[in-house]
Amino acid sequence: MSEVPAGRPRQRRPLWIVVLSLLLGSAALWGSSQLVWDTSADRRGDEVLPSLVPLALLCLAAIAAVVALSGWARRVLGAVVVAAGGTAVFLGVTASGALPGRGLAWLGGFLVLGAGVLLVVRGGAMPRLGGGYQTPGAAKRSTDPERELWNALERGDDPTDRD
Template identity: 60%
Template sequence: MVALLVAAAAALGGASGLTWDAADDLDGGDVVPALVPLALLCLAAIAAAVALGGWARGALGGAVLLAGVAAGVQGAGADGPPTGRGLVLAGAALVVAAGALLLVRGAAMPKLGGGYRAPGAVERTADPERELWNALERGDDPTDRD
């Protein structure tokens, strides 16, 4: 997912820097103004995907997928050289693939700090009797109700 989004950001950013209309001296960012923001969105989505978990990661996947579709629509409708349009469409396809991957496999991906617990955190179980034994093993008095 990270590689897809990095490649998509490179493709969209590269397409924005290409000269699309030499007669009017327009580059891709002038013809399709959303290219640079979409490239930045790809990079921000990497950090967000690592930090988020659960339903929020799925919502991010949906937003990334929709952004990829929007980039594809803008790239297909833009007047410009085949190289620029091709980069936009390739970048859009990569963004769509990354969004779909987040939707389908996002819950199984590791979360930032997911393997850590706060120092001194007490492990809770569903069994109240096991809780008493855990307290005794820690050296706590399970009958102390302060």
């Protein structure tokens, strides 16, 4: 029975925390835009702060980018996400309106801000989608002869054929 390296699950955990935080932050920002903020004029959050929906869409797009990017590009994305989260927090604090709508925007902003900080700090160490797979031409030769036999079987080669 082969053992999983001790650091492997820990490396994946921040990636899923970032994805979940961005998803929840996006949902909170969108939900805040749909709540009534001004009961006297019956104005919703997207009328009071038109930037809530674009910020929520940016967070959804960032989810796809997080799993596709790696290295410095992921850290740059983290800086963009930090800016989006900071903007949402600022808008939630300074906007006028009902507390539930502002509070939900504030919560969404903090979730997005936290995801962005985690991307900036740990983004380079997080795994990338499909990072464990290689094209057949790019596969490196293993120094382990047993592993090389398994690789040959996976490719459909007959490892016993010596011709």
